[in-house]
Amino acid sequence: MVALDVGGTDVKAAIVAADHTVIHRVRRPTRREHGVESVLATITATAADLAAECRRQTGRAPLAAGVVVPGIVDERTGRAVFSANLGWRDLPLRDLLTQQLDLPVALGHDVRAGGIAEGRLGAARGVDEFVFVALGTGVAAAHVVGGRAQRGAHGGQGELGHLVIRRWGPRCGCGNVGCLETYASADAIARQYMRTAGTLSDPRTDISAEQVSRLALADDPVAGAVWSQAVAALADGLVACVTLYDPALIVIGGGLARSGPALFDPLRAALADRLTFQPHPEVVAAELGSEAGCRGAALLAQDLITSAAWHPAAEATA
């Protein structure tokens, strides 16, 4: 299987065997700054290189490709409906890639695929109903029930990053104000730190959200304030997830989950503070880390070739 997780910054890609072993990994810049055409070129070149590598290493062509992308994705029609980060609107991405790669392609949503991967291979093994939250450049959630990530009527379920947390908050890229992403995404945390520290306009002082979390643990007052605000906003968003989804477990993945106790200790405390009558779900770190989306893409590709019903092209090659 060839698997690609197309993010705002990088494409994480891998060759994955049927027993879920990762045979080969690559990571390339998405090049979204050059527009949709350039993102598409990155996807097809990466997939083609991996297919060649697969033939070289295993002597066989890959059976299928799984490609997962952010934003609103309609898995049924194979369309990438909307992504603020990647700039596309209603793109028939599955069919485009099927043609260009000459392979059956499963198109999925990055976070829903990550949720499926955590459920089958990671932190939520054996849990029937859980929420997977990806904290990175963006923030999104997948509500997984009985091994399936719920999609919604238009493929737009789980847009946790655009839940309005503070109605007086900052303007979000989506056009609304006070969305969770404006407080708790990696970008927002880094920018808020630099703004508060007065270094926003100085590129030499660029800092990552992970560095902010480490500074906060080391009692840096600016980092502490920024980090607390992000954790509080995230807790508010998770309480909304608990109230509307009622999961047994919350799995936190994405780059920010690497912050470890700096994230999980105050987050669990804030949740315990805010939940009243609702059953309290456990909150744990994802096990597949930043690979969840890519591993999920491989699972989608595998499901595609074991179920020809998913995509007609699969019949010919399975």
Added chain:
Amino acid sequence: MVALDVGGTDVKAAIVAADHTVIHRVRRPTRREHGVESVLATITATAADLAAECRRQTGRAPLAAGVVVPGIVDERTGRAVFSANLGWRDLPLRDLLTQQLDLPVALGHDVRAGGIAEGRLGAARGVDEFVFVALGTGVAAAHVVGGRAQRGAHGGQGELGHLVIRRWGPRCGCGNVGCLETYASADAIARQYMRTAGTLSDPRTDISAEQVSRLALADDPVAGAVWSQAVAALADGLVACVTLYDPALIVIGGGLARSGPALFDPLRAALADRLTFQPHPEVVAAELGSEAGCRGAALLAQDLITSAAWHPAAEATA
């Protein structure tokens, strides 16, 4: 089928034939002010009276009973886990009623049952994925996917009334602050009107939420302000539902849906204002009105006797 919808104020009950015709209706005070035992006595007496009426009118005993209640309900175990309104905690209600009524009993959640009824018999016929919102003494939502109302891991999904809308808002009965119910439940609207009009302590001036909506339409400034605040809070709650569930349709039921255009016109405008990239679902009034829960209870009873797997007792009598 004997069907009961146990609310905070009234029990709405009916005898319903297999073709969904309502043969007989009754409505009785729940008598929650006398405690859990008294609520249970109301339920069993009402069900017994309906069973007798069923024998009188049709010459046959009912095949099953469906009972739906508010709060957190675990349909799988038949337990009423929690209801602030009715005062119970972890009550094995299905088994208690099965014994007392000597009938197979399906226990359900009032709003999930109402959602199922609107999906099979009402405003959401033919819609695969929708949200049913009950606006009454309380506020709750059911997310219905493929004819099934999602329950959550603990039977607590859809507690929309306890979504925090304003973190600086009033204290809610659930222990949190600023829950949607403190703005947009029928009680909250009536009380807020009386508080603003300065008549809260005068029982002669008791007013209903429906009257507030009519006064608001007639340009009463106090009613207008209270109503606008309720509609704005409700719109914020529905935007959260759209963001996390992505439904194709929102069906509004419960007593407040009777307010008609006074509710739906500003609510649709407020949703259109607040939604940015999300697909906009249609917002329509429930067709079954305040009967949705009771009709849903009848459907649960019917499902029980057509699927003996649901409850072992059904096998003997179906």
